[in-house]
Amino acid sequence: xxxxxxxxxxxxxxxxxxxxxxxxxxxxxxxxxxxxxxxxxxxxxxxxxxxxxxxxxxxxxxxxxxxxxxxxxxxxxxxxxxxxxxxxxxxxxxxxxxxxxxxxxxxxxxxxxxxxxxxxxxxxxxxxxxxx
Amino acid sequence: xxxxxxxxxxxxxxxxxxxxxxxxxxxxxxxxxxxxxxxxxxxxxxxxxxxxxxxxxxxxxxxxxxxxxxxxxxxxxxxxxxxxxxxxxxxxxxxxxxxxxxxxxxxxxxxxxxxxxxxxxxxxxxxxxxxxxxxxxxxxxxxxxxxxxxxxxxxxxxxxxxxxxxxxxxxxxxxxxxxxxxxxxxxxxxxxxxxxxxxxxxxxxxxxxxxxxxxxxxxxxxxxxxxxxxxxxxxxxxxxxxxxxxxxxxxxxxxxxxxxxxxxxxxxxxxxxxxxxxxxxxxxxxxxxxxx
Numbered sequence: 001x002x003x004x005x006x007x008x009x010x011x012x013x014x015x016x017x018x019x020x021x022x023x024x025x026x027x028x029x030x031x032x033x034x035x036x037x038x039x040x041x042x043x044x045x046x047x048x049x050x051x052x053x054x055x056x057x058x059x060x061x062x063x064x065x066x067x068x069x070x071x072x073x074x075x076x077x078x079x080x081x082x083x084x085x086x087x088x089x090x091x092x093x094x095x096x097x098x099x100x101x102x103x104x105x106x107x108x109x110x111x112x113x114x115x116x117x118x119x120x121x122x123x124x125x126x127x128x129x130x131x132x
Numbered sequence: 133x134x135x136x137x138x139x140x141x142x143x144x145x146x147x148x149x150x151x152x153x154x155x156x157x158x159x160x161x162x163x164x165x166x167x168x169x170x171x172x173x174x175x176x177x178x179x180x181x182x183x184x185x186x187x188x189x190x191x192x193x194x195x196x197x198x199x200x201x202x203x204x205x206x207x208x209x210x211x212x213x214x215x216x217x218x219x220x221x222x223x224x225x226x227x228x229x230x231x232x233x234x235x236x237x238x239x240x241x242x243x244x245x246x247x248x249x250x251x252x253x254x255x256x257x258x259x260x261x262x263x264x265x266x267x268x269x270x271x272x273x274x275x276x277x278x279x280x281x282x283x284x285x286x287x288x289x290x291x292x293x294x295x296x297x298x299x300x301x302x303x304x305x306x307x308x309x310x311x312x313x314x315x316x317x318x319x320x321x322x323x324x325x326x327x328x329x330x331x332x333x334x335x336x337x338x339x340x341x342x343x344x345x346x347x348x349x350x351x352x353x354x355x356x357x358x359x360x361x362x363x364x365x366x367x368x369x370x371x372x373x374x375x376x377x378x379x380x381x382x383x384x385x386x387x388x389x390x391x392x393x394x395x396x397x398x399x400x401x402x403x404x405x406x407x408x409x410x411x412x413x414x415x416x417x418x419x420x421x422x423x424x
Contacts, residue, residue: 010180012283012366014173030346043184044346045355068355070184070343079180081283081359 003037006075007053009062009083016083017053017062024076025052026069035076042071048120050086050127051078061086063127065097066116086127098124136409139402143395150391156222157384164315164377170281171312171370178363185360188353189330199350201357204327205303210247212302213238214293214325216309216368217257218376219276224383226310226318226376231260233320234308238265249302253289253369281373286366293365294358297326309368310375316382318375323368328360 007021024035027049033042046069051062067080084093101124105117134142189202215234217227234257238248250269252258258272273289275281293305305326310318323329345352 008176010177012174012177012286012363013170015176028346029351041343042346043343043352045352068184068352070180077180079177081287 005035005037005039005073007055008075008077009051009064010077010079011083012081019053019055021053021055021076022057023054025050026076026078027051027064028069035071038073039071039076041073042069044069044071046078046080047116048123050123051083063089063123065120089127091128094124094128098128136402136405139398139405143398143402146391146394146398150388150395153384153387153391157381157388160377160381160384164374164381167370167374167377168312171367171374174366174370178367181356181360181363185328185353185356186330188349188356189328191349199354199357201297201326201361202328202330202353205300207303208246210249210302210304211241212249212251212293212296212305212326214251214253214289214305214307214365215257215261216307216372217252217254217260218372219255219274221256222383223376223380224386226379227254227256227260229318229320230308230310231257233322235261235265237306237308237322238268251289251293254372281366281369283362283366286369287362289365290358290362293325293361302326307364307368309372310379312371312374312378315378318379323364325361325364328357 004020004022007017007019007024008015009017022036026033026035026044027047028044029047030044032049033044046064046067048065049063051064053060053062063084063086064078064080065082067078069079070077098121101117101120105114105121108114108117213234215230217230221227234250238250241248248265248268250261250265252261252269252272253275255272255274255276258269261269271292273292275285278285296302297305304324307323307325309321309323311321313319
């Protein structure tokens with residue numbers, strides 16, 4: 001499918017990114033899915049993971065920490081509480097996030113919270129392993 | 133009668149005060165712009181969230197099975213008032229206006245036999261309510277020394293509120309903050325947080341109606357409802373911060389003007405007195421000379 005669609009990454013503090021993207025891989029709670037132009041309208045929650053955005057042939061990887069996405073045929077809006085550019089993510093921030101995530105995991109009460117925290121920890125570990 | 137020296141000192145001191153208030157006004161103006169920008173930047177998130185939440189919530193027909201965050205606990209016995217104020221004063225009636233609104237609501241609820249619990253965010257609100265409602269304040273949160281409010285701050289407050297709600301410590305939560313209308317107008321506002329005040333479902337497009345939901349509508353709604361608390365608190369914090377600087381700017385502008393008026397008056401008085409003294413001395417000299 002040809003054509004681009006509007007991709008917006010919004011955090012509570014500001015709009016982080018607004019571009020016309022060719023393809024975005026979204027880490028949904030029920031599994032990753034790829035959004036292309038003309039996608040069926042979907043609203044999904046996010047699990048902690050990496051958003052893979054392709055704009056004009058260049059890929060950009062963004063780490064998001066929970067949130068939700070709204071997909072329209074011509075638009076994709078990601079509302080994330082926190083987002084980092086994977087390439088610019090420093091080891092220090094990563095370690096920091098990992099620490100809070102582990103604390104969250106330790107204090108998580110119900111299963112859903114535990115599962116979310118667990119994914120977050122493992123995703124962060126993967127990232128730091130790659131960065132090292 | 134004050135001596136000339138006293139008056140000179142007085143004028144000097146008012147001038148020093150004017151310099152300070154003038155500086156504070158300019159600082160407030162600069163910070164106001166920053167706060168306003170932050171509030172504007174935060175709007176897209178809140179708007180999208182409200183739109184999706186609105187369309188989802190309007191679909192909930194089964195009131196009994198819905199999340200208590202949306203429909204409430206079915207009781208209204210224990211009220212939690214979250215009173216958000218600033219950390220500092222010198223801002224006109226800003227803090228006292230919010231406190232006044234919260235106080236009148238609290239007194240009304242107490243008179244109706246309800247239990248009132250108060251959570252204050254910001255030092256000034258606690259100070260203001262401590263005297264008559266001190267026993268009702270269950271917790272205070274201060275953001276002293278925080279330069280830039282981030283979502284994490286709001287999340288901290290929201291987390292605490294949710295914990296208390298899950299522990300059944302209150303039935304209804306209301307947020308008190310100052311809505312930023314314009315630089316000169318700030319309106320103390322009460323916003324019911326739990327059960328959620330759901331915005332009217334999105335425009336005629338009915339954007340939500342066509343969507344598929346993953347994992348399921350209920351889960352998405354549940355997720356959004358708890359997020360909504362943080363978002364609303366964050367919005368309150370940002371509006372408050374903009375209102376605070378707006379209010380401080382106006383207050384300091386008035387103070388500067390008053391100081392200017394005062395200096396003028398004092399200077400006129402000082403000059404009159406000085407001239408009177410000179411005239412008196414002249415008369416003394418002349419009559420002394422005539423007497424010889």
